[in-house]
Amino acid sequence: MNRRDFMKTTVVAGATAALARPGEAKTAAPSDRLAIGVIGCGARAHEHLQNLVEMPGVEVVAVCDAYKGRAERAKSRTGGRATIVQDYHEILAMPGVDAVFIVTPDHWHKTMAVEALAAKKDIYLEKPMSYSIEDGLGILDAVKRSDRIVQIGSQSVSGPDMIKARELVNAGKIGQVVEVRAAYNRNSAGGAWLYPIPPDASPQTVNWDQFLGPAPKRPFDLNRYYQWRLYWDYSGGISTDLLVHQTDIVNFMLDKTVPRSCMASGGTYRWTDKTDDRDVPDTFSAIYEYGNNFQINYSCYFGNDHYGYGEPVLAVADGARQPNPLPAELEQKIAEQNQLMASLIEQNDSLSKELARLNKEIGDMRQRGAFAATEEKR
Numbered sequence: 001m002n003r004r005d006f007m008k009t010t011v012v013a014g015a016t017a018a019l020a021r022p023g024e025a026k027t028a029a030p031s032d033r034l035a036i037g038v039i040g041c042g043a044r045a046h047e048h049l050q051n052l053v054e055m056p057g058v059e060v061v062a063v064c065d066a067y068k069g070r071a072e073r074a075k076s077r078t079g080g081r082a083t084i085v086q087d088y089h090e091i092l093a094m095p096g097v098d099a100v101f102i103v104t105p106d107h108w109h110k111t112m113a114v115e116a117l118a119a120k121k122d123i124y125l126e127k128p129m130s131y132s133i134e135d136g137l138g139i140l141d142a143v144k145r146s147d148r149i150v151q152i153g154s155q156s157v158s159g160p161d162m163i164k165a166r167e168l169v170n171a172g173k174i175g176q177v178v179e180v181r182a183a184y185n186r187n188s189a190g191g192a193w194l195y196p197i198p199p200d201a202s203p204q205t206v207n208w209d210q211f212l213g214p215a216p217k218r219p220f221d222l223n224r225y226y227q228w229r230l231y232w233d234y235s236g237g238i239s240t241d242l243l244v245h246q247t248d249i250v251n252f253m254l255d256k257t258v259p260r261s262c263m264a265s266g267g268t269y270r271w272t273d274k275t276d277d278r279d280v281p282d283t284f285s286a287i288y289e290y291g292n293n294f295q296i297n298y299s300c301y302f303g304n305d306h307y308g309y310g311e312p313v314l315a316v317a318d319g320a321r322q323p324n325p326l327p328a329e330l331e332q333k334i335a336e337q338n339q340l341m342a343s344l345i346e347q348n349d350s351l352s353k354e355l356a357r358l359n360k361e362i363g364d365m366r367q368r369g370a371f372a373a374t375e376e377k378r
Protein backbone atom coordinates (compact mmCIF):
# COMPACT_ATOMS: atom_id res chain seq x y z
CA MET A 1 0.00 0.00 0.00
CA ASN A 2 1.46 3.38 -0.91
CA ARG A 3 0.80 6.60 0.96
CA ARG A 4 -1.84 7.86 -1.41
CA ASP A 5 -3.83 4.63 -1.13
CA PHE A 6 -3.48 4.74 2.61
CA MET A 7 -4.85 8.27 2.88
CA LYS A 8 -7.77 7.28 0.65
CA THR A 9 -8.69 4.23 2.70
CA THR A 10 -8.39 5.71 6.18
CA VAL A 11 -11.37 7.95 5.67
CA VAL A 12 -13.80 5.19 4.82
CA ALA A 13 -14.66 3.72 8.18
CA GLY A 14 -16.41 0.74 6.60
CA ALA A 15 -13.53 0.17 4.24
CA THR A 16 -10.96 0.24 7.02
CA ALA A 17 -12.92 -2.39 8.86
CA ALA A 18 -13.02 -4.55 5.72
CA LEU A 19 -9.27 -4.13 5.21
CA ALA A 20 -8.51 -5.02 8.79
CA ARG A 21 -6.05 -7.85 9.33
CA PRO A 22 -5.09 -7.62 12.99
CA GLY A 23 -1.44 -8.31 13.69
CA GLU A 24 -0.14 -7.62 10.18
CA ALA A 25 1.06 -4.14 11.16
CA LYS A 26 3.35 -5.82 13.68
CA THR A 27 4.95 -8.08 11.10
CA ALA A 28 5.56 -5.53 8.30
CA ALA A 29 9.22 -4.62 7.87
CA PRO A 30 9.92 -1.09 9.16
CA SER A 31 10.75 0.11 5.62
CA ASP A 32 7.35 -1.07 4.30
CA ARG A 33 5.23 0.22 7.07
CA LEU A 34 3.70 3.64 7.35
CA ALA A 35 4.52 5.27 10.69
CA ILE A 36 1.79 7.48 12.12
CA GLY A 37 1.76 10.03 14.93
CA VAL A 38 -1.55 11.02 16.50
CA ILE A 39 -1.89 14.54 17.89
CA GLY A 40 -4.93 14.92 20.13
CA CYS A 41 -6.32 11.62 21.41
CA GLY A 42 -9.91 12.46 22.36
CA ALA A 43 -13.16 10.86 21.23
CA ARG A 44 -12.58 11.13 17.49
CA ALA A 45 -8.94 10.06 17.62
CA HIS A 46 -9.93 6.85 19.39
CA GLU A 47 -12.15 5.95 16.42
CA HIS A 48 -9.19 6.54 14.09
CA LEU A 49 -6.86 4.59 16.38
CA GLN A 50 -9.18 1.60 16.32
CA ASN A 51 -9.06 1.58 12.51
CA LEU A 52 -5.33 2.29 12.33
CA VAL A 53 -4.27 -0.55 14.63
CA GLU A 54 -6.24 -2.97 12.48
CA MET A 55 -4.76 -1.80 9.15
CA PRO A 56 -2.02 -3.78 7.46
CA GLY A 57 1.31 -2.01 6.96
CA VAL A 58 0.48 0.76 9.40
CA GLU A 59 1.95 1.42 12.83
CA VAL A 60 0.95 4.16 15.25
CA VAL A 61 4.36 5.02 16.67
CA ALA A 62 3.63 8.10 18.78
CA VAL A 63 0.67 9.72 20.51
CA CYS A 64 0.26 13.05 22.23
CA ASP A 65 -2.56 14.53 24.29
CA ALA A 66 -2.77 17.44 26.69
CA TYR A 67 -4.75 15.24 29.12
CA LYS A 68 -2.76 12.38 30.62
CA GLY A 69 -5.67 9.92 30.77
CA ARG A 70 -6.33 10.11 27.02
CA ALA A 71 -2.68 9.77 26.04
CA GLU A 72 -2.45 6.61 28.17
CA ARG A 73 -5.64 5.16 26.71
CA ALA A 74 -4.32 5.87 23.20
CA LYS A 75 -1.07 4.07 23.97
CA SER A 76 -2.93 1.06 25.34
CA ARG A 77 -5.09 0.95 22.17
CA THR A 78 -1.88 0.42 20.18
CA GLY A 79 -1.06 -2.57 22.38
CA GLY A 80 1.41 -0.41 24.31
CA ARG A 81 3.67 0.02 21.24
CA ALA A 82 3.22 3.78 20.68
CA THR A 83 5.41 6.24 22.56
CA ILE A 84 3.65 8.97 24.54
CA VAL A 85 5.15 12.42 24.01
CA GLN A 86 4.28 15.49 26.06
CA ASP A 87 4.42 18.03 23.23
CA TYR A 88 3.29 17.49 19.62
CA HIS A 89 6.48 19.16 18.33
CA GLU A 90 8.29 15.99 19.44
CA ILE A 91 6.20 13.98 16.95
CA LEU A 92 6.92 16.48 14.17
CA ALA A 93 10.64 16.16 14.94
CA MET A 94 10.62 12.34 14.64
CA PRO A 95 12.26 11.49 11.30
CA GLY A 96 10.57 8.07 11.28
CA VAL A 97 7.03 9.50 11.35
CA ASP A 98 5.53 9.61 7.82
CA ALA A 99 2.13 11.10 8.57
CA VAL A 100 0.29 12.76 11.43
CA PHE A 101 -3.35 12.70 12.41
CA ILE A 102 -4.39 16.11 13.78
CA VAL A 103 -7.45 15.51 15.95
CA THR A 104 -7.35 18.46 18.33
CA PRO A 105 -10.00 21.17 18.91
CA ASP A 106 -10.57 23.43 15.90
CA HIS A 107 -8.60 26.46 17.15
CA TRP A 108 -5.41 24.37 16.90
CA HIS A 109 -5.90 23.06 13.33
CA LYS A 110 -4.07 25.77 11.41
CA THR A 111 -1.00 26.00 13.65
CA MET A 112 -0.53 22.24 13.77
CA ALA A 113 -1.20 21.70 10.04
CA VAL A 114 1.20 24.41 8.94
CA GLU A 115 3.92 23.14 11.29
CA ALA A 116 3.39 19.51 10.22
CA LEU A 117 3.77 20.48 6.54
CA ALA A 118 6.93 22.42 7.36
CA ALA A 119 8.19 19.25 9.09
CA LYS A 120 7.49 17.31 5.84
CA LYS A 121 4.71 15.15 7.26
CA ASP A 122 1.65 14.01 5.33
CA ILE A 123 -1.52 14.96 7.19
CA TYR A 124 -4.97 13.70 7.98
CA LEU A 125 -6.55 16.85 9.42
CA GLU A 126 -9.93 16.58 11.08
CA LYS A 127 -12.85 18.68 9.93
CA PRO A 128 -13.56 21.55 10.08
CA MET A 129 -10.35 22.18 8.16
CA SER A 130 -10.08 25.51 9.92
CA TYR A 131 -11.51 27.45 12.83
CA SER A 132 -11.83 30.65 10.75
CA ILE A 133 -11.69 31.76 7.11
CA GLU A 134 -8.25 33.33 7.70
CA ASP A 135 -6.94 30.08 9.19
CA GLY A 136 -8.26 28.20 6.17
CA LEU A 137 -6.45 30.50 3.76
CA GLY A 138 -3.27 30.03 5.80
CA ILE A 139 -3.57 26.24 5.55
CA LEU A 140 -4.24 26.41 1.79
CA ASP A 141 -1.21 28.57 1.32
CA ALA A 142 1.00 26.11 3.24
CA VAL A 143 -0.43 23.16 1.28
CA LYS A 144 0.31 24.87 -2.05
CA ARG A 145 3.91 25.43 -0.99
CA SER A 146 4.38 21.82 0.09
CA ASP A 147 4.55 18.47 -1.71
CA ARG A 148 2.79 16.60 1.11
CA ILE A 149 -0.55 14.78 1.00
CA VAL A 150 -3.26 16.48 3.01
CA GLN A 151 -6.65 14.96 3.58
CA ILE A 152 -9.46 16.64 5.50
CA GLY A 153 -11.66 14.51 7.75
CA SER A 154 -14.94 15.07 5.92
CA GLN A 155 -15.33 11.34 5.63
CA SER A 156 -18.94 11.33 4.35
CA VAL A 157 -17.80 12.33 0.87
CA SER A 158 -15.67 9.18 0.64
CA GLY A 159 -18.63 6.88 1.34
CA PRO A 160 -20.07 4.67 -1.44
CA ASP A 161 -23.58 6.09 -0.89
CA MET A 162 -22.43 9.65 -1.60
CA ILE A 163 -20.37 8.56 -4.59
CA LYS A 164 -23.45 6.80 -6.00
CA ALA A 165 -25.66 9.84 -5.29
CA ARG A 166 -23.19 12.08 -7.12
CA GLU A 167 -23.21 9.72 -10.12
CA LEU A 168 -27.02 9.72 -10.27
CA VAL A 169 -27.24 13.52 -10.04
CA ASN A 170 -24.56 14.01 -12.70
CA ALA A 171 -26.34 11.56 -15.00
CA GLY A 172 -29.44 13.80 -14.73
CA LYS A 173 -31.50 11.03 -13.07
CA ILE A 174 -33.34 13.39 -10.76
CA GLY A 175 -33.53 16.42 -13.02
CA GLN A 176 -32.64 19.98 -12.14
CA VAL A 177 -31.80 20.26 -8.43
CA VAL A 178 -32.94 23.56 -6.94
CA GLU A 179 -32.65 23.09 -3.18
CA VAL A 180 -31.24 20.88 -0.45
CA ARG A 181 -33.09 21.02 2.89
CA ALA A 182 -30.33 19.91 5.21
CA ALA A 183 -31.12 19.43 8.89
CA TYR A 184 -29.49 18.18 12.06
CA ASN A 185 -31.72 18.04 15.13
CA ARG A 186 -30.80 16.63 18.52
CA ASN A 187 -32.43 16.23 21.90
CA SER A 188 -29.93 15.19 24.56
CA ALA A 189 -27.24 16.72 26.77
CA GLY A 190 -24.51 14.86 24.84
CA GLY A 191 -26.02 16.04 21.56
CA ALA A 192 -25.86 19.58 22.93
CA TRP A 193 -22.12 19.01 23.66
CA LEU A 194 -22.41 18.79 27.47
CA TYR A 195 -19.81 16.01 27.59
CA PRO A 196 -18.87 14.45 30.94
CA ILE A 197 -15.67 15.57 32.68
CA PRO A 198 -13.38 12.71 33.79
CA PRO A 199 -13.23 12.42 37.62
CA ASP A 200 -9.41 12.57 37.62
CA ALA A 201 -9.26 15.80 35.56
CA SER A 202 -7.24 18.44 37.43
CA PRO A 203 -4.35 20.84 36.86
CA GLN A 204 -2.08 17.82 37.53
CA THR A 205 -3.53 15.70 34.70
CA VAL A 206 -4.60 18.44 32.26
CA ASN A 207 -2.14 20.74 30.53
CA TRP A 208 -4.29 23.88 30.33
CA ASP A 209 -1.74 26.07 28.52
CA GLN A 210 -1.19 23.38 25.91
CA PHE A 211 -4.96 23.24 25.30
CA LEU A 212 -5.25 27.04 25.01
CA GLY A 213 -2.40 27.42 22.52
CA PRO A 214 -3.38 30.16 20.05
CA ALA A 215 -6.70 30.90 21.89
CA PRO A 216 -7.13 33.86 24.29
CA LYS A 217 -5.59 33.31 27.75
CA ARG A 218 -8.11 32.36 30.46
CA PRO A 219 -7.99 30.80 33.93
CA PHE A 220 -8.09 27.00 34.20
CA ASP A 221 -11.60 25.79 33.40
CA LEU A 222 -12.52 22.13 32.97
CA ASN A 223 -15.84 22.94 31.26
CA ARG A 224 -13.99 24.81 28.55
CA TYR A 225 -11.43 22.03 28.26
CA TYR A 226 -13.83 19.10 27.84
CA GLN A 227 -16.76 20.97 26.30
CA TRP A 228 -14.77 23.28 24.01
CA ARG A 229 -17.46 23.20 21.28
CA LEU A 230 -19.60 25.48 23.48
CA TYR A 231 -17.21 28.45 23.26
CA TRP A 232 -16.33 30.79 20.39
CA ASP A 233 -12.66 30.77 21.46
CA TYR A 234 -12.23 27.19 20.22
CA SER A 235 -15.17 26.46 17.93
CA GLY A 236 -17.63 27.94 15.46
CA GLY A 237 -20.47 25.96 17.12
CA ILE A 238 -23.07 24.38 14.87
CA SER A 239 -21.59 25.87 11.66
CA THR A 240 -18.12 24.39 12.01
CA ASP A 241 -19.08 21.24 13.86
CA LEU A 242 -22.21 19.93 12.14
CA LEU A 243 -23.24 22.07 9.19
CA VAL A 244 -19.78 21.70 7.66
CA HIS A 245 -20.34 17.95 7.14
CA GLN A 246 -23.63 18.58 5.41
CA THR A 247 -22.50 21.42 3.15
CA ASP A 248 -19.51 19.25 2.17
CA ILE A 249 -21.86 16.44 1.22
CA VAL A 250 -23.99 18.79 -0.87
CA ASN A 251 -20.99 20.40 -2.59
CA PHE A 252 -19.61 16.98 -3.42
CA MET A 253 -22.89 15.44 -4.56
CA LEU A 254 -23.93 18.40 -6.72
CA ASP A 255 -20.48 19.49 -7.88
CA LYS A 256 -20.71 22.87 -6.16
CA THR A 257 -17.95 24.80 -4.46
CA VAL A 258 -18.62 28.09 -2.74
CA PRO A 259 -21.99 29.80 -2.21
CA ARG A 260 -22.46 33.35 -3.47
CA SER A 261 -23.97 34.53 -0.19
CA CYS A 262 -25.32 33.30 3.11
CA MET A 263 -27.77 34.58 5.69
CA ALA A 264 -28.10 32.97 9.08
CA SER A 265 -29.80 33.43 12.38
CA GLY A 266 -29.82 31.62 15.71
CA GLY A 267 -29.65 31.80 19.46
CA THR A 268 -29.69 29.81 22.67
CA TYR A 269 -33.31 28.72 22.93
CA ARG A 270 -33.10 25.43 24.81
CA TRP A 271 -29.92 25.12 26.96
CA THR A 272 -30.53 28.19 29.09
CA ASP A 273 -29.80 26.75 32.59
CA LYS A 274 -27.74 29.03 34.82
CA THR A 275 -24.97 26.42 34.98
CA ASP A 276 -24.66 26.36 31.18
CA ASP A 277 -22.45 29.24 30.09
CA ARG A 278 -22.23 28.32 26.42
CA ASP A 279 -21.48 31.08 23.90
CA VAL A 280 -22.56 29.28 20.75
CA PRO A 281 -26.24 28.98 19.72
CA ASP A 282 -28.18 25.74 20.20
CA THR A 283 -30.58 26.78 17.45
CA PHE A 284 -29.35 27.82 14.05
CA SER A 285 -30.77 28.31 10.56
CA ALA A 286 -28.93 29.35 7.42
CA ILE A 287 -29.64 29.84 3.75
CA TYR A 288 -26.76 29.46 1.34
CA GLU A 289 -27.45 31.03 -2.07
CA TYR A 290 -25.25 29.59 -4.82
CA GLY A 291 -26.62 31.39 -7.88
CA ASN A 292 -27.79 29.33 -10.90
CA ASN A 293 -31.12 28.63 -9.15
CA PHE A 294 -29.75 26.63 -6.26
CA GLN A 295 -29.73 27.05 -2.48
CA ILE A 296 -29.12 25.09 0.71
CA ASN A 297 -31.74 25.63 3.36
CA TYR A 298 -30.21 24.44 6.65
CA SER A 299 -31.60 24.11 10.14
CA CYS A 300 -30.32 22.71 13.40
CA TYR A 301 -32.00 22.61 16.82
CA PHE A 302 -30.81 20.99 20.04
CA GLY A 303 -34.18 20.87 21.79
CA ASN A 304 -36.28 18.55 19.62
CA ASP A 305 -35.09 15.85 17.26
CA HIS A 306 -38.45 15.24 15.57
CA TYR A 307 -37.16 16.42 12.18
CA GLY A 308 -33.96 14.37 12.55
CA TYR A 309 -30.95 14.45 10.30
CA GLY A 310 -30.53 14.44 6.53
CA GLU A 311 -29.95 16.23 3.27
CA PRO A 312 -33.15 15.81 1.21
CA VAL A 313 -32.56 16.96 -2.36
CA LEU A 314 -35.37 18.82 -4.15
CA ALA A 315 -35.48 18.82 -7.93
CA VAL A 316 -37.92 20.69 -10.18
CA ALA A 317 -41.22 18.75 -10.13
CA ASP A 318 -43.73 18.49 -13.03
CA GLY A 319 -46.12 21.03 -11.52
CA ALA A 320 -43.46 23.67 -11.76
CA ARG A 321 -43.24 23.11 -15.50
CA GLN A 322 -46.91 24.27 -16.14
CA PRO A 323 -47.24 27.64 -17.96
CA ASN A 324 -47.41 30.65 -15.70
CA PRO A 325 -50.96 31.77 -14.66
CA LEU A 326 -52.69 34.33 -16.98
CA PRO A 327 -53.57 37.89 -15.88
CA ALA A 328 -56.81 37.99 -13.82
CA GLU A 329 -58.91 39.95 -16.44
CA LEU A 330 -58.01 37.47 -19.13
CA GLU A 331 -58.91 34.54 -16.85
CA GLN A 332 -62.31 36.29 -16.18
CA LYS A 333 -62.98 36.81 -19.91
CA ILE A 334 -62.17 33.16 -20.65
CA ALA A 335 -64.51 32.05 -17.85
CA GLU A 336 -67.36 34.19 -19.33
CA GLN A 337 -66.79 32.74 -22.83
CA ASN A 338 -66.88 29.24 -21.38
CA GLN A 339 -70.22 30.00 -19.67
CA LEU A 340 -71.74 31.32 -22.94
CA MET A 341 -70.62 28.22 -24.77
CA ALA A 342 -72.15 26.02 -22.11
CA SER A 343 -75.51 27.85 -22.33
CA LEU A 344 -75.52 27.57 -26.16
CA ILE A 345 -74.92 23.86 -25.90
CA GLU A 346 -77.74 23.64 -23.39
CA GLN A 347 -80.07 25.72 -25.61
CA ASN A 348 -79.11 23.65 -28.59
CA ASP A 349 -79.97 20.61 -26.60
CA SER A 350 -83.50 21.87 -25.77
CA LEU A 351 -84.04 22.89 -29.44
CA SER A 352 -83.09 19.40 -30.57
CA LYS A 353 -85.56 17.92 -28.12
CA GLU A 354 -88.38 20.21 -29.44
CA LEU A 355 -87.51 19.24 -33.03
CA ALA A 356 -87.66 15.57 -32.13
CA ARG A 357 -91.08 16.09 -30.46
CA LEU A 358 -92.48 17.86 -33.55
CA ASN A 359 -91.11 15.14 -35.84
CA LYS A 360 -92.75 12.53 -33.71
CA GLU A 361 -96.09 14.42 -33.78
CA ILE A 362 -95.96 14.64 -37.60
CA GLY A 363 -95.19 10.95 -37.76
CA ASP A 364 -98.16 10.19 -35.48
CA MET A 365 -100.46 12.39 -37.55
CA ARG A 366 -99.33 10.64 -40.74
CA GLN A 367 -100.02 7.28 -39.13
CA ARG A 368 -103.43 8.33 -37.83
CA GLY A 369 -104.34 9.86 -41.28
CA ALA A 370 -103.20 6.72 -43.10
CA PHE A 371 -105.20 4.51 -40.72
CA ALA A 372 -108.37 6.62 -41.23
CA ALA A 373 -107.96 6.50 -45.01
CA THR A 374 -107.63 2.68 -44.94
CA GLU A 375 -110.74 2.34 -42.75
CA GLU A 376 -112.64 4.51 -45.24
CA LYS A 377 -111.85 2.06 -48.02
CA ARG A 378 -113.25 -1.00 -46.18
Ligand SMILES: NC(=O)c1ccc[n+]([C@@H]2O[C@H](COP(=O)([O-])OP(=O)(O)OC[C@H]3O[C@@H](n4cnc5c(N)ncnc54)[C@H](O)[C@@H]3O)[C@@H](O)[C@H]2O)c1
Pocket residue numbers: 039040041042043044045064065066067070088103104105106108126127128153154155210211212213225226241
Ligand atom coordinates in the same frame (compact mmCIF):
# COMPACT_ATOMS: atom_id res chain seq x y z
N1 LIG B 1 -15.07 13.74 11.08
C1 LIG B 1 -15.90 13.55 12.07
O1 LIG B 1 -16.97 12.93 11.94
C2 LIG B 1 -15.55 14.09 13.44
C3 LIG B 1 -16.20 13.61 14.57
C4 LIG B 1 -15.85 14.13 15.81
C5 LIG B 1 -14.88 15.11 15.91
N2 LIG B 1 -14.26 15.56 14.79
C6 LIG B 1 -13.22 16.61 14.88
O2 LIG B 1 -12.10 16.08 15.57
C7 LIG B 1 -11.51 17.09 16.36
C8 LIG B 1 -11.45 16.59 17.81
O3 LIG B 1 -12.76 16.39 18.28
P1 LIG B 1 -13.04 15.42 19.52
O4 LIG B 1 -14.50 15.22 19.57
O5 LIG B 1 -12.20 14.21 19.43
O6 LIG B 1 -12.60 16.35 20.74
P2 LIG B 1 -12.03 15.87 22.13
O7 LIG B 1 -12.14 17.03 23.06
O8 LIG B 1 -12.67 14.59 22.53
O9 LIG B 1 -10.50 15.58 21.81
C9 LIG B 1 -9.57 16.60 21.55
C10 LIG B 1 -8.29 16.22 22.28
O10 LIG B 1 -7.27 17.14 21.91
C11 LIG B 1 -6.43 17.29 23.05
N3 LIG B 1 -5.62 18.48 22.90
C12 LIG B 1 -6.01 19.78 22.94
N4 LIG B 1 -4.96 20.58 22.70
C13 LIG B 1 -3.87 19.78 22.52
C14 LIG B 1 -2.50 20.01 22.23
N5 LIG B 1 -2.02 21.24 22.10
N6 LIG B 1 -1.69 18.94 22.10
C15 LIG B 1 -2.16 17.69 22.25
N7 LIG B 1 -3.45 17.41 22.51
C16 LIG B 1 -4.29 18.45 22.64
C17 LIG B 1 -7.40 17.32 24.21
O11 LIG B 1 -6.80 16.97 25.43
C18 LIG B 1 -8.44 16.28 23.79
O12 LIG B 1 -8.19 15.00 24.33
C19 LIG B 1 -12.34 18.33 16.18
O13 LIG B 1 -11.78 19.17 15.21
C20 LIG B 1 -13.66 17.80 15.69
O14 LIG B 1 -14.38 18.72 14.88
C21 LIG B 1 -14.57 15.07 13.57
